[in-house]
Amino acid sequence: MSSKYAKKTTLMILIDAFSKTYFSKKYTPFLYNLSRNGGLTHIEPLFAFKGIETTIFTGVWPSVHNVWTEFCSVDNQIGSKKDELVRKIIEAVDLLPNDESKAKLRYAIEKYIFRKPHRTLNLIPATAMAYFQPSQQREITEPGAVGKIRTIFDVFRKKGVRFVFIEPWIWGDAGVFRNAKKLIKKEHKFNFWYLKFNNLDHLGHKIGPIPFAFKEQLLKIDRCVEEIVTLLQRKTPNLNVLVLADHGMSKVRKTVNILESLNQQKSEVYKDYIAFVDSTVIRFWFFTKKAREEICEHMRQIKCGHILTDSEKKLLKIPLDIKYGEKMFVVDEGYVLHPCFFHSKSLVKGMHGYAYPKTPEALPIMILNGEIAKNFQISKRVTYTDIAPVILHSLLPDFSTSISARRGDTKFLHPAQG
Numbered sequence: 001m002s003s004k005y006a007k008k009t010t011l012m013i014l015i016d017a018f019s020k021t022y023f024s025k026k027y028t029p030f031l032y033n034l035s036r037n038g039g040l041t042h043i044e045p046l047f048a049f050k051g052i053e054t055t056i057f058t059g060v061w062p063s064v065h066n067v068w069t070e071f072c073s074v075d076n077q078i079g080s081k082k083d084e085l086v087r088k089i090i091e092a093v094d095l096l097p098n099d100e101s102k103a104k105l106r107y108a109i110e111k112y113i114f115r116k117p118h119r120t121l122n123l124i125p126a127t128a129m130a131y132f133q134p135s136q137q138r139e140i141t142e143p144g145a146v147g148k149i150r151t152i153f154d155v156f157r158k159k160g161v162r163f164v165f166i167e168p169w170i171w172g173d174a175g176v177f178r179n180a181k182k183l184i185k186k187e188h189k190f191n192f193w194y195l196k197f198n199n200l201d202h203l204g205h206k207i208g209p210i211p212f213a214f215k216e217q218l219l220k221i222d223r224c225v226e227e228i229v230t231l232l233q234r235k236t237p238n239l240n241v242l243v244l245a246d247h248g249m250s251k252v253r254k255t256v257n258i259l260e261s262l263n264q265q266k267s268e269v270y271k272d273y274i275a276f277v278d279s280t281v282i283r284f285w286f287f288t289k290k291a292r293e294e295i296c297e298h299m300r301q302i303k304c305g306h307i308l309t310d311s312e313k314k315l316l317k318i319p320l321d322i323k324y325g326e327k328m329f330v331v332d333e334g335y336v337l338h339p340c341f342f343h344s345k346s347l348v349k350g351m352h353g354y355a356y357p358k359t360p361e362a363l364p365i366m367i368l369n370g371e372i373a374k375n376f377q378i379s380k381r382v383t384y385t386d387i388a389p390v391i392l393h394s395l396l397p398d399f400s401t402s403i404s405a406r407r408g409d410t411k412f413l414h415p416a417q418g
Helices: 029-036 050-058 081-093 099-114 126-131 152-159 172-185 199-207 211-235 258-262 289-300 310-315 371-375 384-395
Strands: 010-015 039-042 071-073 132-134 163-166 192-197 240-244 254-256 273-277 281-286 305-307 327-331 335-337 365-369
Touching: 010 211, 010 384, 029 211, 029 240, 029 365, 050 152, 050 384, 071 273, 081 099, 081 126, 126 132, 126 273, 152 163, 152 384, 163 172, 172 192, 172 211, 192 211, 199 211, 240 371, 240 384, 258 273, 258 289, 273 289, 281 289, 289 305, 289 327, 327 335, 365 371, 371 384
Parallel strands: 010 192, 010 240, 163 192, 254 335
Antiparallel strands: 039 365, 071 132, 240 365, 273 281, 281 327, 305 327
16 A cells, blocks of 8 residues: 555445434544544445345445345255255254254354355255355455456555454354454554444344343443544544444344245245345245246235236345346345245344345444545435445545445446556
8 A cells, every 4th residue: 555545544334223212422422522523324224135235335226236136046956965964954953942052053064164255145945955055155355256347455455455344153242352352452554444343133033123121232342432433543643434334233023934836836945946045035036937927926915015017126236147036035124034035933023134224223224434434425315336436535536536435436446447
């Protein structure tokens, strides 16, 4: 990185499921003061799953970068002996009574034993694993993670910007906090720090969007953010800080056992059609015309949601790639599909990922502090496509001088723009 920008540092902290309604002087005092000296707003919810992260770090919509849900259908369903071994191991793991334990053990098996993209993460049934694969095959920080669409990390590598990316995974928020402090104290000179905390997401699912019910955890996260910011500010007084959430959390009013009703139809899953059950959407691929007609007619009778039209998919920025499903049934806010491929045992009281959220709890927060707050004009509508240009402008102002963060103009991330 040129000496002109060597002292610039931006800290980005993503607090998973941090609803704007959780934010207060009482429960998040440091973040409250940080916003008072910078900026505070909410981000328009995006109906995407894995695609939210990809949108944040590319600056373009899922309909452009083609990453939407965590998983999509595979092109070739012929499995290897290794895949069969994985399936048998997962069947044994799934005998565990706790969803969180099963998901963590599945992840560890794939990452540390089989060393391949995590097809077993979350709770896809062992019998269905052969039909699905991760929508994004590489980690977002890897070179060419999104194909021809460049991420900010591709730009950082080209420009010599040093970055660190710390996520919870196995060790949770405590591990993120511990690793970040260790790196700061070791004098690692990173220009971009990314930390993700996800305990609020777990609590939101378990308890619902009720901040006073987990006020101690909010205060703890607030203290963690304060200590990290304070440590970095001692080394870089002109620190830029960006705190945001990838989604909010809506209250669950009713669960719907969609698999039970589908099993009562003549068409059989994995014989006549394939289905992937996300918590708020079920996606279908059909082998026969008869199955398509029967299943779609059945889904039209369900009153808590509807089948998306093609015009809705375009409006919601959903990729039209068939790998995400031929038909998609979305539930209304407040309903949740259970069991699904993410929660098989535990019932949830809070959920996100709705196509049309309307409650204030569903609004994800964004806080800015430092020069990044001065340069960003908080408009009435902030979207996830705005984040990449804001980050790049904070570290490489000459590179993105033509970028309007307010409009989210991110054409510079496309290789055709040089």
